[in-house]
Amino acid sequence: MTDTTADLIHGNASAVPAGVAIGALNNGFALASAKDFRNDIEVLNYALALEYLEAEFYRQGNKADLVKGKEKQYLMQIGADEASHVATLTATIQKLGGTPIGAPAVDFGGAFENRKSYLTTAHVFENKGVGAYLGAAGFVKDKMILQAAAGIFGVEARHAAVVGNLLGLKAEGGVYQGSFEKGIAKADVLTAVAPFLVDPNKVVAAITY
Protein backbone atom coordinates (compact mmCIF):
# COMPACT_ATOMS: atom_id res chain seq x y z
CA MET A 1 0.00 0.00 0.00
CA THR A 2 3.04 2.25 -0.23
CA ASP A 3 1.84 4.01 -3.33
CA THR A 4 -1.52 4.86 -1.89
CA THR A 5 -0.82 5.84 1.69
CA ALA A 6 0.50 9.25 0.72
CA ASP A 7 -2.83 10.09 -0.87
CA LEU A 8 -4.49 10.23 2.48
CA ILE A 9 -2.02 12.35 4.31
CA HIS A 10 -4.02 15.10 5.82
CA GLY A 11 -4.06 18.18 3.70
CA ASN A 12 -2.95 16.43 0.54
CA ALA A 13 -5.94 17.23 -1.56
CA SER A 14 -4.24 16.61 -4.87
CA ALA A 15 -7.34 14.95 -6.27
CA VAL A 16 -9.35 18.09 -5.67
CA PRO A 17 -8.64 21.00 -7.98
CA ALA A 18 -7.16 23.99 -6.20
CA GLY A 19 -9.69 26.52 -5.06
CA VAL A 20 -12.53 24.04 -4.92
CA ALA A 21 -14.34 24.21 -1.64
CA ILE A 22 -16.71 21.41 -0.89
CA GLY A 23 -19.03 23.85 0.77
CA ALA A 24 -22.00 21.58 0.84
CA LEU A 25 -20.16 19.23 3.11
CA ASN A 26 -18.79 21.30 5.90
CA ASN A 27 -18.41 18.43 8.30
CA GLY A 28 -15.25 19.36 10.14
CA PHE A 29 -13.26 16.51 8.63
CA ALA A 30 -10.26 18.77 8.21
CA LEU A 31 -10.70 20.65 11.44
CA ALA A 32 -7.90 19.22 13.49
CA SER A 33 -4.60 21.01 13.42
CA ALA A 34 -1.56 19.39 11.93
CA LYS A 35 0.14 19.02 15.29
CA ASP A 36 -2.64 16.87 16.73
CA PHE A 37 -1.28 13.61 15.40
CA ARG A 38 2.11 12.79 13.96
CA ASN A 39 1.39 9.28 12.80
CA ASP A 40 -1.20 6.53 12.70
CA ILE A 41 -0.13 5.15 16.06
CA GLU A 42 -0.97 8.45 17.73
CA VAL A 43 -4.40 8.45 16.12
CA LEU A 44 -4.94 4.85 17.17
CA ASN A 45 -3.89 5.53 20.75
CA TYR A 46 -6.27 8.49 20.86
CA ALA A 47 -9.07 6.18 19.69
CA LEU A 48 -7.94 3.54 22.16
CA ALA A 49 -8.16 5.98 25.07
CA LEU A 50 -11.76 6.78 24.15
CA GLU A 51 -12.67 3.13 23.65
CA TYR A 52 -11.16 2.21 27.02
CA LEU A 53 -13.29 4.88 28.60
CA GLU A 54 -16.44 3.66 26.85
CA ALA A 55 -15.80 -0.03 27.53
CA GLU A 56 -15.23 0.63 31.22
CA PHE A 57 -18.26 2.92 31.33
CA TYR A 58 -20.60 0.20 30.06
CA ARG A 59 -18.96 -2.46 32.20
CA GLN A 60 -19.72 -0.45 35.32
CA GLY A 61 -23.11 0.72 34.08
CA ASN A 62 -24.31 -2.74 33.16
CA LYS A 63 -23.24 -4.04 36.55
CA ALA A 64 -25.29 -1.35 38.29
CA ASP A 65 -28.48 -3.09 37.22
CA LEU A 66 -30.26 0.04 36.03
CA VAL A 67 -31.87 -1.35 32.92
CA LYS A 68 -33.87 -4.44 32.05
CA GLY A 69 -35.08 -6.58 29.20
CA LYS A 70 -34.43 -5.42 25.66
CA GLU A 71 -32.76 -2.25 26.89
CA LYS A 72 -30.30 -4.27 28.93
CA GLN A 73 -29.60 -6.50 25.97
CA TYR A 74 -28.80 -3.45 23.82
CA LEU A 75 -26.47 -2.01 26.44
CA MET A 76 -24.68 -5.32 26.93
CA GLN A 77 -24.17 -5.51 23.19
CA ILE A 78 -22.87 -1.95 23.07
CA GLY A 79 -20.47 -2.72 25.90
CA ALA A 80 -19.22 -5.81 24.06
CA ASP A 81 -18.72 -3.68 20.91
CA GLU A 82 -16.60 -1.18 22.84
CA ALA A 83 -14.51 -3.95 24.36
CA SER A 84 -14.05 -5.38 20.90
CA HIS A 85 -12.86 -1.97 19.69
CA VAL A 86 -10.32 -1.88 22.51
CA ALA A 87 -9.00 -5.30 21.53
CA THR A 88 -8.89 -4.43 17.85
CA LEU A 89 -7.09 -1.12 18.38
CA THR A 90 -4.64 -2.68 20.84
CA ALA A 91 -3.77 -5.47 18.40
CA THR A 92 -3.42 -3.01 15.55
CA ILE A 93 -1.07 -0.70 17.47
CA GLN A 94 1.06 -3.68 18.45
CA LYS A 95 1.22 -4.93 14.89
CA LEU A 96 2.42 -1.50 13.81
CA GLY A 97 5.21 -1.72 16.37
CA GLY A 98 3.68 0.89 18.65
CA THR A 99 2.91 0.83 22.35
CA PRO A 100 -0.78 0.84 23.23
CA ILE A 101 -1.62 3.20 26.05
CA GLY A 102 -2.81 1.58 29.24
CA ALA A 103 -6.36 1.74 30.49
CA PRO A 104 -6.88 5.13 32.13
CA ALA A 105 -8.15 5.41 35.70
CA VAL A 106 -11.74 6.60 35.46
CA ASP A 107 -14.45 7.99 37.66
CA PHE A 108 -17.92 8.34 36.21
CA GLY A 109 -19.28 10.30 39.13
CA GLY A 110 -23.04 10.09 39.40
CA ALA A 111 -23.56 8.50 36.01
CA PHE A 112 -24.88 5.28 37.51
CA GLU A 113 -27.36 6.78 39.94
CA ASN A 114 -30.30 5.79 37.80
CA ARG A 115 -31.33 4.65 34.35
CA LYS A 116 -31.67 8.17 33.01
CA SER A 117 -28.24 9.34 34.18
CA TYR A 118 -26.67 6.17 32.76
CA LEU A 119 -28.29 6.54 29.34
CA THR A 120 -27.76 10.29 29.21
CA THR A 121 -24.03 9.90 29.88
CA ALA A 122 -23.89 7.05 27.36
CA HIS A 123 -25.50 9.28 24.76
CA VAL A 124 -22.85 11.95 25.32
CA PHE A 125 -20.02 9.40 25.07
CA GLU A 126 -21.36 7.90 21.86
CA ASN A 127 -21.84 11.21 20.09
CA LYS A 128 -18.40 12.42 21.19
CA GLY A 129 -17.01 9.12 19.91
CA VAL A 130 -18.64 9.63 16.52
CA GLY A 131 -17.24 13.16 16.28
CA ALA A 132 -13.81 12.10 17.50
CA TYR A 133 -13.41 9.43 14.81
CA LEU A 134 -14.58 11.76 12.09
CA GLY A 135 -12.34 14.55 13.36
CA ALA A 136 -9.27 12.30 13.41
CA ALA A 137 -9.89 10.26 10.27
CA GLY A 138 -8.17 12.79 8.04
CA PHE A 139 -4.89 12.01 9.75
CA VAL A 140 -4.87 8.29 9.11
CA LYS A 141 -2.39 7.39 6.43
CA ASP A 142 -2.81 3.63 6.13
CA LYS A 143 -5.95 2.76 4.21
CA MET A 144 -6.56 -0.50 5.99
CA ILE A 145 -6.49 1.32 9.31
CA LEU A 146 -8.81 3.89 7.85
CA GLN A 147 -11.20 1.11 6.84
CA ALA A 148 -11.25 -0.20 10.39
CA ALA A 149 -11.59 3.25 11.95
CA ALA A 150 -14.47 4.07 9.63
CA GLY A 151 -16.07 0.75 10.52
CA ILE A 152 -15.83 1.55 14.22
CA PHE A 153 -17.10 5.10 13.63
CA GLY A 154 -20.25 3.74 11.97
CA VAL A 155 -20.95 1.43 14.89
CA GLU A 156 -20.55 4.32 17.36
CA ALA A 157 -23.16 6.18 15.30
CA ARG A 158 -25.49 3.18 15.66
CA HIS A 159 -24.95 3.19 19.42
CA ALA A 160 -25.59 6.94 19.64
CA ALA A 161 -28.87 6.65 17.72
CA VAL A 162 -30.22 3.70 19.68
CA VAL A 163 -29.30 5.17 23.08
CA GLY A 164 -30.91 8.45 22.00
CA ASN A 165 -34.04 6.52 21.10
CA LEU A 166 -34.04 4.60 24.40
CA LEU A 167 -34.03 7.97 26.11
CA GLY A 168 -37.01 9.01 24.01
CA LEU A 169 -35.16 12.07 22.72
CA LYS A 170 -36.66 13.96 19.81
CA ALA A 171 -35.69 12.37 16.50
CA GLU A 172 -33.79 15.27 14.92
CA GLY A 173 -31.17 16.67 17.24
CA GLY A 174 -31.53 13.75 19.65
CA VAL A 175 -31.51 10.42 17.84
CA TYR A 176 -30.04 11.95 14.70
CA GLN A 177 -27.66 14.87 14.63
CA GLY A 178 -28.66 16.24 11.26
CA SER A 179 -28.05 15.00 7.73
CA PHE A 180 -24.26 14.92 8.16
CA GLU A 181 -22.10 13.80 11.05
CA LYS A 182 -19.72 16.45 12.31
CA GLY A 183 -16.15 15.97 13.36
CA ILE A 184 -14.94 17.14 16.75
CA ALA A 185 -11.38 18.37 17.24
CA LYS A 186 -9.11 16.37 19.52
CA ALA A 187 -8.79 19.18 22.07
CA ASP A 188 -12.57 19.44 22.39
CA VAL A 189 -12.98 15.69 22.75
CA LEU A 190 -10.33 15.56 25.46
CA THR A 191 -11.97 18.45 27.29
CA ALA A 192 -15.31 16.67 27.15
CA VAL A 193 -13.98 13.42 28.58
CA ALA A 194 -11.59 15.00 31.11
CA PRO A 195 -14.19 15.00 33.93
CA PHE A 196 -14.27 11.19 33.74
CA LEU A 197 -10.51 10.76 33.87
CA VAL A 198 -8.86 10.63 37.27
CA ASP A 199 -5.71 12.09 35.74
CA PRO A 200 -6.46 13.66 32.33
CA ASN A 201 -2.85 14.79 31.94
CA LYS A 202 -1.67 11.22 32.04
CA VAL A 203 -3.97 10.29 29.16
CA VAL A 204 -3.04 13.33 27.11
CA ALA A 205 0.64 12.56 27.64
CA ALA A 206 0.10 8.95 26.62
CA ILE A 207 -1.52 9.81 23.31
CA THR A 208 0.77 12.63 22.32
CA TYR A 209 4.02 11.46 23.90
Place this chain on the structure above:
Amino acid sequence: MGIKAIFGGRPVLEFADENSRRSFLRNAALVGVGVTYVATRVGDPLAFGTADRGYGANDANASDLDILNYALTLEYLEAAFYTAGLKANLLKGRELELVDPIQQHEADHVKAVRTTITDLGGKAVAQPKVKFPAGTFSNRANFLKLAGTFEELGVKAYHGQVTLVKSPEILGAAASIAGVESRHAAIIAQITGGNPFPAPIEANLPMGPVLKAAMPFLAK
Protein backbone atom coordinates in the same frame (compact mmCIF):
# COMPACT_ATOMS: atom_id res chain seq x y z
CA MET B 1 -22.82 -14.92 31.94
CA GLY B 2 -19.24 -15.53 30.93
CA ILE B 3 -16.52 -13.12 31.81
CA LYS B 4 -13.44 -12.86 29.68
CA ALA B 5 -10.37 -11.07 30.82
CA ILE B 6 -8.64 -9.34 28.01
CA PHE B 7 -6.77 -6.38 29.41
CA GLY B 8 -3.94 -7.35 31.68
CA GLY B 9 -6.07 -9.76 33.59
CA ARG B 10 -8.71 -7.18 34.44
CA PRO B 11 -12.14 -8.49 33.70
CA VAL B 12 -13.66 -5.74 31.62
CA LEU B 13 -15.62 -7.72 29.14
CA GLU B 14 -18.89 -9.40 29.90
CA PHE B 15 -20.97 -10.98 27.23
CA ALA B 16 -24.73 -11.01 27.24
CA ASP B 17 -24.76 -14.45 25.72
CA GLU B 18 -22.75 -16.97 23.80
CA ASN B 19 -23.59 -15.30 20.48
CA SER B 20 -22.12 -12.00 21.62
CA ARG B 21 -18.96 -13.76 22.69
CA ARG B 22 -18.57 -15.52 19.37
CA SER B 23 -19.28 -12.33 17.48
CA PHE B 24 -16.64 -10.57 19.53
CA LEU B 25 -14.00 -13.21 18.95
CA ARG B 26 -14.70 -13.21 15.24
CA ASN B 27 -14.37 -9.47 14.95
CA ALA B 28 -11.46 -8.95 17.31
CA ALA B 29 -9.21 -10.37 14.65
CA LEU B 30 -10.74 -8.42 11.82
CA VAL B 31 -8.03 -5.86 11.43
CA GLY B 32 -4.68 -7.19 10.47
CA VAL B 33 -1.95 -4.78 9.61
CA GLY B 34 0.35 -6.50 7.18
CA VAL B 35 -2.15 -9.28 6.83
CA THR B 36 -3.52 -9.92 3.39
CA TYR B 37 -6.83 -8.28 3.93
CA VAL B 38 -8.35 -7.33 0.65
CA ALA B 39 -11.27 -4.98 0.95
CA THR B 40 -12.31 -5.31 -2.63
CA ARG B 41 -11.43 -7.62 -5.41
CA VAL B 42 -10.08 -6.03 -8.52
CA GLY B 43 -12.14 -7.03 -11.49
CA ASP B 44 -15.36 -7.74 -9.70
CA PRO B 45 -17.88 -7.87 -12.48
CA LEU B 46 -20.58 -5.28 -12.14
CA ALA B 47 -24.16 -6.36 -12.29
CA PHE B 48 -24.81 -4.34 -15.37
CA GLY B 49 -23.00 -2.48 -18.08
CA THR B 50 -21.07 0.47 -16.80
CA ALA B 51 -20.81 2.60 -19.89
CA ASP B 52 -24.22 4.20 -19.61
CA ARG B 53 -24.02 4.74 -15.85
CA GLY B 54 -20.66 6.37 -15.63
CA TYR B 55 -19.10 3.94 -13.19
CA GLY B 56 -15.58 2.65 -13.49
CA ALA B 57 -15.07 -0.86 -14.76
CA ASN B 58 -14.25 -2.02 -11.26
CA ASP B 59 -13.77 -0.62 -7.81
CA ALA B 60 -10.01 -0.28 -7.98
CA ASN B 61 -10.16 1.75 -11.17
CA ALA B 62 -13.03 3.94 -10.06
CA SER B 63 -12.20 7.62 -9.80
CA ASP B 64 -13.55 9.73 -6.97
CA LEU B 65 -16.16 11.05 -9.39
CA ASP B 66 -17.21 7.50 -10.26
CA ILE B 67 -17.55 6.74 -6.57
CA LEU B 68 -19.55 9.92 -5.98
CA ASN B 69 -21.91 9.05 -8.83
CA TYR B 70 -22.29 5.57 -7.39
CA ALA B 71 -23.17 7.10 -4.00
CA LEU B 72 -25.53 9.52 -5.73
CA THR B 73 -27.43 6.67 -7.38
CA LEU B 74 -27.93 4.95 -4.04
CA GLU B 75 -29.00 8.18 -2.36
CA TYR B 76 -31.48 8.89 -5.15
CA LEU B 77 -32.92 5.42 -4.64
CA GLU B 78 -33.24 5.90 -0.89
CA ALA B 79 -34.73 9.37 -1.18
CA ALA B 80 -37.36 8.17 -3.66
CA PHE B 81 -38.14 5.20 -1.45
CA TYR B 82 -38.80 7.26 1.68
CA THR B 83 -40.73 9.89 -0.24
CA ALA B 84 -43.11 7.20 -1.51
CA GLY B 85 -43.25 5.43 1.84
CA LEU B 86 -44.11 8.52 3.84
CA LYS B 87 -46.70 9.54 1.27
CA ALA B 88 -48.43 6.21 1.84
CA ASN B 89 -49.12 7.22 5.46
CA LEU B 90 -48.26 3.89 7.02
CA LEU B 91 -46.63 5.10 10.22
CA LYS B 92 -47.77 7.03 13.21
CA GLY B 93 -46.57 8.32 16.56
CA ARG B 94 -42.95 7.72 17.52
CA GLU B 95 -42.27 5.58 14.45
CA LEU B 96 -43.33 8.36 12.14
CA GLU B 97 -41.24 10.83 14.12
CA LEU B 98 -38.20 8.58 13.71
CA VAL B 99 -38.63 7.80 10.00
CA ASP B 100 -39.74 11.24 8.84
CA PRO B 101 -36.31 12.92 9.17
CA ILE B 102 -34.67 10.07 7.24
CA GLN B 103 -36.36 11.24 4.05
CA GLN B 104 -34.93 14.73 4.58
CA HIS B 105 -31.47 13.30 5.29
CA GLU B 106 -31.48 11.29 2.08
CA ALA B 107 -32.66 14.31 0.10
CA ASP B 108 -29.85 16.36 1.66
CA HIS B 109 -27.35 13.63 0.75
CA VAL B 110 -28.52 13.72 -2.86
CA LYS B 111 -28.08 17.48 -2.94
CA ALA B 112 -24.67 17.44 -1.28
CA VAL B 113 -23.25 14.66 -3.43
CA ARG B 114 -24.59 16.30 -6.60
CA THR B 115 -23.07 19.64 -5.63
CA THR B 116 -19.76 17.99 -4.85
CA ILE B 117 -19.67 16.29 -8.26
CA THR B 118 -20.46 19.58 -9.97
CA ASP B 119 -17.89 21.49 -7.88
CA LEU B 120 -15.28 18.97 -8.97
CA GLY B 121 -16.15 19.61 -12.60
CA GLY B 122 -17.85 16.25 -13.01
CA LYS B 123 -21.19 15.32 -14.46
CA ALA B 124 -23.75 14.03 -11.99
CA VAL B 125 -25.78 11.01 -13.04
CA ALA B 126 -29.44 11.69 -13.64
CA GLN B 127 -32.03 10.65 -11.11
CA PRO B 128 -32.81 7.02 -11.91
CA LYS B 129 -36.32 5.77 -12.44
CA VAL B 130 -37.15 3.52 -9.54
CA LYS B 131 -39.57 0.66 -8.98
CA PHE B 132 -40.44 -1.13 -5.78
CA PRO B 133 -42.03 -4.57 -5.41
CA ALA B 134 -45.82 -4.72 -5.31
CA GLY B 135 -47.05 -4.28 -1.77
CA THR B 136 -43.99 -2.37 -0.56
CA PHE B 137 -46.13 0.56 0.47
CA SER B 138 -49.26 -1.33 1.38
CA ASN B 139 -48.37 -1.80 5.03
CA ARG B 140 -45.95 -0.70 7.72
CA ALA B 141 -44.06 -3.99 7.90
CA ASN B 142 -43.26 -4.15 4.19
CA PHE B 143 -42.15 -0.53 4.11
CA LEU B 144 -39.87 -0.82 7.12
CA LYS B 145 -38.47 -4.17 6.02
CA LEU B 146 -37.26 -2.71 2.74
CA ALA B 147 -36.07 0.41 4.58
CA GLY B 148 -33.82 -1.81 6.68
CA THR B 149 -32.50 -3.53 3.57
CA PHE B 150 -31.67 -0.20 1.92
CA GLU B 151 -30.00 1.26 5.01
CA GLU B 152 -27.78 -1.75 5.65
CA LEU B 153 -26.89 -1.86 1.96
CA GLY B 154 -26.06 1.84 2.00
CA VAL B 155 -23.80 1.45 5.02
CA LYS B 156 -21.93 -1.44 3.40
CA ALA B 157 -21.66 0.48 0.14
CA TYR B 158 -20.02 3.51 1.75
CA HIS B 159 -17.65 1.37 3.79
CA GLY B 160 -16.74 -0.58 0.67
CA GLN B 161 -15.26 2.58 -0.87
CA VAL B 162 -13.22 3.82 2.10
CA THR B 163 -9.89 2.55 0.85
CA LEU B 164 -10.57 3.66 -2.71
CA VAL B 165 -11.46 7.32 -2.37
CA LYS B 166 -8.43 9.41 -3.20
CA SER B 167 -9.30 12.86 -1.92
CA PRO B 168 -9.33 13.23 1.88
CA GLU B 169 -12.04 15.87 1.58
CA ILE B 170 -14.33 13.58 -0.36
CA LEU B 171 -13.58 10.78 2.05
CA GLY B 172 -14.58 13.02 4.94
CA ALA B 173 -17.76 14.01 3.16
CA ALA B 174 -18.62 10.38 2.45
CA ALA B 175 -17.89 9.44 6.06
CA SER B 176 -20.16 12.18 7.37
CA ILE B 177 -22.97 10.70 5.27
CA ALA B 178 -22.12 7.08 6.09
CA GLY B 179 -22.41 7.75 9.83
CA VAL B 180 -25.95 9.04 9.31
CA GLU B 181 -26.83 5.92 7.30
CA SER B 182 -25.56 3.86 10.24
CA ARG B 183 -27.92 5.73 12.55
CA HIS B 184 -30.80 5.05 10.18
CA ALA B 185 -29.93 1.36 9.91
CA ALA B 186 -29.82 1.00 13.68
CA ILE B 187 -33.11 2.81 14.26
CA ILE B 188 -34.96 0.87 11.57
CA ALA B 189 -33.63 -2.37 13.10
CA GLN B 190 -34.65 -1.22 16.57
CA ILE B 191 -38.25 -0.40 15.60
CA THR B 192 -38.68 -3.61 13.61
CA GLY B 193 -37.26 -5.96 16.22
CA GLY B 194 -34.07 -6.55 14.26
CA ASN B 195 -30.48 -6.26 15.45
CA PRO B 196 -29.28 -2.63 15.49
CA PHE B 197 -25.69 -3.76 16.12
CA PRO B 198 -24.95 -6.62 13.73
CA ALA B 199 -21.17 -6.31 14.20
CA PRO B 200 -18.65 -4.27 16.25
CA ILE B 201 -17.20 -2.91 13.00
CA GLU B 202 -19.34 -2.01 9.99
CA ALA B 203 -19.24 -4.56 7.19
CA ASN B 204 -18.49 -3.43 3.67
CA LEU B 205 -19.26 -4.49 0.13
CA PRO B 206 -17.69 -3.60 -3.20
CA MET B 207 -19.66 -1.94 -5.97
CA GLY B 208 -20.55 -5.12 -7.84
CA PRO B 209 -22.62 -6.84 -5.17
CA VAL B 210 -24.15 -3.54 -4.06
CA LEU B 211 -25.30 -2.71 -7.55
CA LYS B 212 -26.59 -6.24 -8.01
CA ALA B 213 -28.69 -5.80 -4.88
CA ALA B 214 -29.89 -2.35 -5.98
CA MET B 215 -30.63 -3.26 -9.58
CA PRO B 216 -34.10 -4.75 -9.05
CA PHE B 217 -35.20 -1.32 -7.81
CA LEU B 218 -33.78 0.64 -10.73
CA ALA B 219 -36.21 0.70 -13.65
CA LYS B 220 -34.82 0.44 -17.14
